[in-house]
Amino acid sequence: MRALVVKALVVPKRxxxxxxxxxxxxxxxxxKKRDAKVKRTRGTPRRDE
Known part of the structure; x- marks a missing residue:
């Protein structure tokens, strides 16, 4: 029991x-830039009119 109390009184390091x-x-x-570029190419292609 004493060990438990002593352990509880020890202040942890900040x-x-x-x-x-x-x-x-x-x-x-x-x-992040590389992943964004990969995701951008996964989308449906735009139609240029």
Whole structure:
């Protein structure tokens, strides 16, 4: 029982907020652009009149 109380009293470490790196942001945007291009080609073709 004592161990349970001691464990409950321990304050967890605070999480340090982090930001995504510039490289990871760039890779994510490039992937999004590539996926959007693929999806755009899946649609029905437009009729040019």
């Amino acid at each position: 999480r340090r907020p982090t930001r995504p790196s510039a490289g990871s942001k760039e890779r994510r945007i490039e992937t």
